[in-house]
Amino acid sequence: MSAILAARARGITKCYGDVVALDHVDLEVAQGHVHGLVGPNGAGKTTLLGLLLSLAVPDDGHIEILGTAVRRALDAPDGVAGFVDGPGLYPSLTARQNLAALVALRGGDPRAAGLDEALDQVGLADVADDRAHGFSLGMRQRLGLAAALLAKPRLLVLDEPSNGLDPAGKRHVHGVLTRLAADGVGVVLSSHRMDDVEALCSEVTILHTGRVAFSGPLGKLAAENRELDYRLLTSDPPAARAMAADVDGIGIIENGAADALVVRALTPALDELVTRLVRAGIALRELTPVVSPLEAAFLGLTEERGGQAMSAALSEERR
Amino acid sequence: MTATAAAPRAVAGRPGRVPVTRVFRFELVKLVSQWRIRLLVPACWVAPALFVAVVSRQSTLPVDTLFGRLMHATGWAGPLVTLGFAGSWALPLLTSVVAGDVFAAEDRLGTWRHLLVAVRSPRRIFAAKALASLTVILLLVAGLAVSSTVGGLLAVGNQPLTGLDGHLVSPPDAAAGVLLAWGCALAPTLALAGIGLLGSVTLGRSPMGLLLPALVALALQLAQMLPLPVAVRLALPGYAFIAWNGLFTSPAQAEPLLIGVAVGLAWAATATALAFVLFQRRDFTDLADGGGRRAAVAGVLPLAALTAITVAVIAVATGSGITGSGIEQGKVQRAVATEFAHLYRLQTAQLNRPDVTEDQLHATAVCTKGGGSADAAGAGNDWRCVVSWRLPGVAATGSAAYQLDITPDGRYVADGDGPKEVNGYFLVRTPDGDAPNPLWQFDGIVELLPTGAKG
Numbered sequence: 001m002s003a004i005l006a007a008r009a010r011g012i013t014k015c016y017g018d019v020v021a022l023d024h025v026d027l028e029v030a031q032g033h034v035h036g037l038v039g040p041n042g043a044g045k046t047t048l049l050g051l052l053l054s055l056a057v058p059d060d061g062h063i064e065i066l067g068t069a070v071r072r073a074l075d076a077p078d079g080v081a082g083f084v085d086g087p088g089l090y091p092s093l094t095a096r097q098n099l100a101a102l103v104a105l106r107g108g109d110p111r112a113a114g115l116d117e118a119l120d121q122v123g124l125a126d127v128a129d130d131r132a133h134g135f136s137l138g139m140r141q142r143l144g145l146a147a148a149l150l151a152k153p154r155l156l157v158l159d160e161p162s163n164g165l166d167p168a169g170k171r172h173v174h175g176v177l178t179r180l181a182a183d184g185v186g187v188v189l190s191s192h193r194m195d196d197v198e199a200l201c202s203e204v205t206i207l208h209t210g211r212v213a214f215s216g217p218l219g220k221l222a223a224e225n226r227e228l229d230y231r232l233l234t235s236d237p238p239a240a241r242a243m244a245a246d247v248d249g250i251g252i253i254e255n256g257a258a259d260a261l262v263v264r265a266l267t268p269a270l271d272e273l274v275t276r277l278v279r280a281g282i283a284l285r286e287l288t289p290v291v292s293p294l295e296a297a298f299l300g301l302t303e304e305r306g307g308q309a310m311s312a313a314l315s316e317e318r319r
Numbered sequence: 320m321t322a323t324a325a326a327p328r329a330v331a332g333r334p335g336r337v338p339v340t341r342v343f344r345f346e347l348v349k350l351v352s353q354w355r356i357r358l359l360v361p362a363c364w365v366a367p368a369l370f371v372a373v374v375s376r377q378s379t380l381p382v383d384t385l386f387g388r389l390m391h392a393t394g395w396a397g398p399l400v401t402l403g404f405a406g407s408w409a410l411p412l413l414t415s416v417v418a419g420d421v422f423a424a425e426d427r428l429g430t431w432r433h434l435l436v437a438v439r440s441p442r443r444i445f446a447a448k449a450l451a452s453l454t455v456i457l458l459l460v461a462g463l464a465v466s467s468t469v470g471g472l473l474a475v476g477n478q479p480l481t482g483l484d485g486h487l488v489s490p491p492d493a494a495a496g497v498l499l500a501w502g503c504a505l506a507p508t509l510a511l512a513g514i515g516l517l518g519s520v521t522l523g524r525s526p527m528g529l530l531l532p533a534l535v536a537l538a539l540q541l542a543q544m545l546p547l548p549v550a551v552r553l554a555l556p557g558y559a560f561i562a563w564n565g566l567f568t569s570p571a572q573a574e575p576l577l578i579g580v581a582v583g584l585a586w587a588a589t590a591t592a593l594a595f596v597l598f599q600r601r602d603f604t605d606l607a608d609g610g611g612r613r614a615a616v617a618g619v620l621p622l623a624a625l626t627a628i629t630v631a632v633i634a635v636a637t638g639s640g641i642t643g644s645g646i647e648q649g650k651v652q653r654a655v656a657t658e659f660a661h662l663y664r665l666q667t668a669q670l671n672r673p674d675v676t677e678d679q680l681h682a683t684a685v686c687t688k689g690g691g692s693a694d695a696a697g698a699g700n701d702w703r704c705v706v707s708w709r710l711p712g713v714a715a716t717g718s719a720a721y722q723l724d725i726t727p728d729g730r731y732v733a734d735g736d737g738p739k740e741v742n743g744y745f746l747v748r749t750p751d752g753d754a755p756n757p758l759w760q761f762d763g764i765v766e767l768l769p770t771g772a773k774g
Contacts, residue, residue, distance in 0.1 A: 014604070050604035053436050073603075074439040081436070084604075088433020092352040101345050105437040107337045147433075 004067070006031045006155040006186025007052050011061035014047055021047040023210040024061065029186045029203075031154065034177055036201035037190040038298055043207040045159070045190040049084045052157045052188060066154055082157030087144020091133035095124055095143050098132055102147050118146040123172040137164030145173060149180075156180060158189040162196045174200060194295040204294065206301055213301040221297045229253060229290040230270060232261045235283035243280065247273045262290065339443050339450075346421070346451035353424075355416055356455060363413075363462035368470030371397035375474045385483070385564060385730065385762055390471075391755075393478040395493040397471025398464060399567075402500055405463055406560030410508045411536030413459050418452040418515030419529045422598070426523040431603050445598050449516060449591060456512055457505075464501040481757070483764050484568040484654070485661025500563035503576055506583030510556035511536055513590030517618045520594045520601075546698060546727050549645035549767045550634035553578045554626055556586035561728050564764050572766045574637070582629055589625050593618045637768050645767030646725055648686055648695040651702065654765050655721065655733060656684040659706045662757045666741075669749050669757070675710060682708040686723070700724035704733070717741070719758070729765040 007029040014022040022044045029035045029052075037045050051058055052065065054076035063070045068077040089098050099118060100110035119125045122142035127135070132143065141161055148156055161173055177187055177200055191197050197204060198218065205215040214221055234240040241261050244250050249269030253262040263273070277284055289296070350356050374381065374390060375397060381387035384403045389396035425431045438444050480493040488496060511532040522528030539557035552558060559579030565572025597617060634640055660682040667675060686704040688695035695702070702723035707716050720736035735742025735758055742758040 016602075047604055050432065053432070055432055055435060056602050056604040074435055074441070076439075083436075084432055086429055088428070088430035090349055090352070090428065090430065092349070092354075097348075097352075101348065102433075102437055104341050105337055105345055105434075107341070144433075 004031045005029065005064070006066060007188065008064045009048070009051070009058075009061065010063075012048070012051065012058045012063065013060035014044075014051065014056070014058050020210050022051075022058070025207070025210070025212055027188075027205055027212075027215065029155070029188045031186045032181055032184045033203060034181050034187040034189065034201045036197035036204040037188060037207065038192070038194070038197055038204060038294075039190075039207035039213075040302060042209070044210040045207055046084050048207070049082070049157050049159050049188070049190060052155070053080060053082060053084060055084070079152070079154035080157065081148040081151035081153035081155075082159075083144045083148065084157070084159040086159070086163075087140055087147065089132045089135070089140055089143055089147075091131065091135075094129050094131050095119060095135075095146075096128045098143065099147055099150055103150055106151060108150075113150055115150070118149045119143075121149060121172070121176050122146045123169065138166055138169045141165060142169055142172060145176060149176070153180075154185055156185055156187045156189075158187070160190055160192065162191055162193050170196075194292050194298065198292055198294050206298055208302050214297070218294060221294065227251075227264045227266050228293060228296050229262055229264050231286065231288050231290055232263065232284065233259065233286035234261065234277060235285065237261060239280065240277060240282055243276050243282075244273055247276065337438055337440075337443065339446050342438055342443050342447035343450050346447045347454065349424075350417065350421070350451055350455050359413065359416065359459060360455075360462065363409075363459045364466050367398075367401050367463050367467035368473075371401060371467050371470035372474035374400075375471065382760075386480075388760065388762070389481055390475065392475070393480045393493070394468075394471035394473070394475040395478075395480040395488075395490070395497055397475070398467040398497045399500065401463060401467035402504060402563065405460075406504060406507070406557070407536075407540060409463060410460065410504065410560075411511055411533045414456060414508060414511040414515045414532040415529055417455050417459070418512040419519050419532050420515075421448045421452045422516065422519035422594075423522070423524055423528045435603055441599055441601075442595075445595050449594075452512060452516070453509075456508065460501070460505065460508060464497075468497060480567070481662075481665070481761075482567040482569060483564055483658075483762060485658035485665070485757075485761065485763075486569045487661075487665070488567065496566045500566055503559050503563045503566075503580050506580040506587070507557045507559045508583075510583040510586035510590065513587040513594070516594040517590045517597070520598045521618050543728050544726070546644055548634075548642050549639040550630050550637070552645075552728065552767070553633050553637075554582055554629035556583050559583045561730075564730065565766070568764065572764070574768055575766070578633060578637075585625060585629065586622070589621060590618075593621055639768055644697045644727060645769075646697055646727075646729060646765055648688070650765050650770065651686045651695075651723070651725065651731070652684040652704070654731075654763055655686060655704045655723070656682045656706060658733070658761060658763045659684065659719070659758070660708065662761060663708065665757045666747060669747055669754055671750055679711050680708045682706055698725050698727040702731070703736075725765065729767045731763050731765060733761050733763060735759045 005028055007027065009025060009027040012022050012025040025044070025048060027048065037048065039045050050056060051063060054065065054070045054074055056073050057070065065076045066079055070076055093101065096115055099115045103110045103113040116125065116128065119128050122145050124139060124142055124146065127139070132140065135143065141163055145161060162170060165173060181187055201218065203217050204221060206213040232240060237259055241252065244252055244261060244263050247269055249265055250273055251264040253264055274284060274287070380390050381400060384400050386396040386399040390400060425434060434444060435441065477490045479490060480488040482488050514535050515532040518528040518531030522531070536557060539555050542555055543552065543557065543561065553575060559576065562576040562579035565576045639645065660677040660680045663680060663682070664675065664677065684704045684706045686695060686702055688699060689701045702725055704721045704723055705718055706721065707718045709716055719738060719741045721733040721742070722736055723731050723733050725731040737743035742756065745756055745759045746753040747756040
């Protein structure tokens with residue numbers, strides 16, 4: 001675990017006219033960690049990421065990037081890369097030309113920058129000389145990531161990097177981000193995909209209407225969470241149902257299915273149920289949360305603040 | 320949190336600034352990679368030559384365009400006809416496509432943040448974009464000029480050009496005049512380019528941003544067709560698209576041209592500076608980017624103020640006042656008499672008659688408008704002039720009549736009304752056969768500024 005912060009924001013406030021995009025937001029991103037930023041649409045994620053890239057300065061509060069205070073727009077130190085609101089690519093240029101241009105703009109030599117390696121890392125080596133015009137969203141995301149890699153970042157800022165990725169692309173992107181974190185790079189990414197955040201991030205910040213609803217390790221988020229719904233498939237559903245009814249702290253959710261049992265419980269109560277099932281010789285074939293812990297926490301935290309409307313929006317998005 | 324503020328900090332260095340040349344090169348690459356630019360560059364370097372060559376070989380010439388009726392006579396008319404068309408259509412459209420899109424393209428592609436993160440200097444980005452669009456516009460204008468000149472010279476030849484006061488312009492002087500005319504046309508082109516940059520910055524991906532230079536050019540052309548006061552006419556940034564005509568009189572009507580060029584450059588500088596200021600103020604984290612309308616207003620007001628100041632300065636400095644079209648009876652009479660005298664010498668040479676000088680001819684003209692007699696003024700197609708002249712050793716005074724159509728910008732077409740032997744028929748019978756009669760119809764210009772204001 002690194003003690004050096006890749007990014008640190010304190011009391012950040014950013015307004016656009018009458019709209020408060022960020023309201024006294026604190027954020028810390030450690031080097032060598034992937035930090036997830038989640039929140040409903042309009043929560044302020046992209047604004048915060050834009051500030052980390054120093055595209056603008058906050059109206060109030062202060063930001064330090066790689067130990068350097070950012071006081072003016074575009075004044076971030078070397079070693080910061082990424083994209084917000086989608087990767088910026090020029091469709092009339094090929095993938096290689098896009099990367100070469102970026103390297104040249106950063107003052108480097110495109111011939112010695114390792115363009116092919118970066119394209120290979122994100123799985124785009126085969127289309128290096130194709131115009132970006134024909135690229136799918138997933139390919140554009142990967143090319144954007146390759147562009148960020150060429151900057152040799154120490155802080156990588158990515159706005160929804162998993163958008164449009166197929167399973168192979170997702171594997172490439174996850175592999176790259178994991179390797180970067182292992183090499184000490186601080187990564188902060190926003191996503192609506194809770195499974196991605198759970199798979200990649202060690203810490204998460206939940207934003208809601210410009211304010212921080214939660215910030216900390218994923219484990220802490222799960223522990224602070226309310227009861228979760230779990231789906232159990234067993235070899236003897238009636239016996240399992242009767243056993244669940246006997247365990248303190250477990251509620252049975254009627255879902256109409258004969259073979260599956262859905263229970264609502266905190267982790268200790270669930271552990272007790274599983275122990276009893278095993279002792280009774282009932283095979284446990286499947287035990288899965290109906291929604292992921294992070295998603296449940298997200299819904300819980302945002303519903304507390306935003307009511308049912310936010311939940312409906314998220315459910316819609318998930319569909 | 321896994322890290323604390325108290326932990327030792329890795330202090331990173333401030334980023335080094337990328338030279339403008341690198342950003343400029345990238346902007347050029349982006350522009351050249353666009354299919355529109357790839358199409359326009361060869362079109363501008365080839366199409367004018369083909370146009371001039373084809374038109375010069377047709378029996379019907381574009382007589383509505385200045386120098387159009389001379390396209391059979393000299394290859395130097397071709398680039399001037401092309402310049403006339405270009406000032407009306409081609410150059411505004413080219414500046415729209417290049418300068419009007421150079422900033423808006425980033426909005427359309429969603430690449431602003433990418434570019435800013437890479438370059439980290441809006442100032443450098445602006446400079447590179449402005450220079451890149453300027454470079455491409457110059458390349459396109461050079462193509463139009465060179466191509467039309469080559470087309471004219473190859474199709475017709477390197478003959479002398481008849482100027483707008485009837486005097487013969489030698490090929491070297493015609494070449495210099497053509498070069499200078501195209502050079503002067505750069506000033507209003509740059510003004511439109513500046514307006515294009517301003518529209519591109521303020522209006523973003525809106526089609527209005529792209530079309531702004533073309534719309535402004537159209538509005539300026541419409542304004543030039545109105546009976547505006549001279550000071551207002553000269554204060555409009557497109558006037559140099561007309562004022563280059565003054566290069567082809569002797570002496571050249573330099574003052575309106577210099578004013579037109581200065582106004583064009585002032586507009587170019589002001590519009591570009593406004594675009595720069597508004598670009599610097601833009602907040603690139605604001606997705607809504609709702610400042611476009613305010614920015615558009617902030618761009619329009621200073622240009623309106625510039626126009627008002629320019630009108631006042633021109634009115635005072637030239638003594639033209641803020642009223643009056645500049646088209647006055649005395650100026651029309653002098654212009655017609657002078658041009659007639661020059662062209663009479665051409666006709667004399669065609670007919671193999673003994674040469675006479677303009678002084679010997681002592682040509683004078685009496686012009687009226689609308690059947691009136693005194694103090695005729697203003698544009699219209701109801702001007703009528705009777706030109707009188709003398710020949711050495713001949714007691715009688717010759718006279719010929721013309722109908723004049725004078726447009727508000729001072730250009731006129733004189734249509735010979737007889738006698739037939741002088742100006743009433745489009746051909747003259749020469750020892751070598753029939754030839755175009757130079758006195759039948761001719762184009763000319765009336766200097767709009769007070770003649771006393773000449774330096």
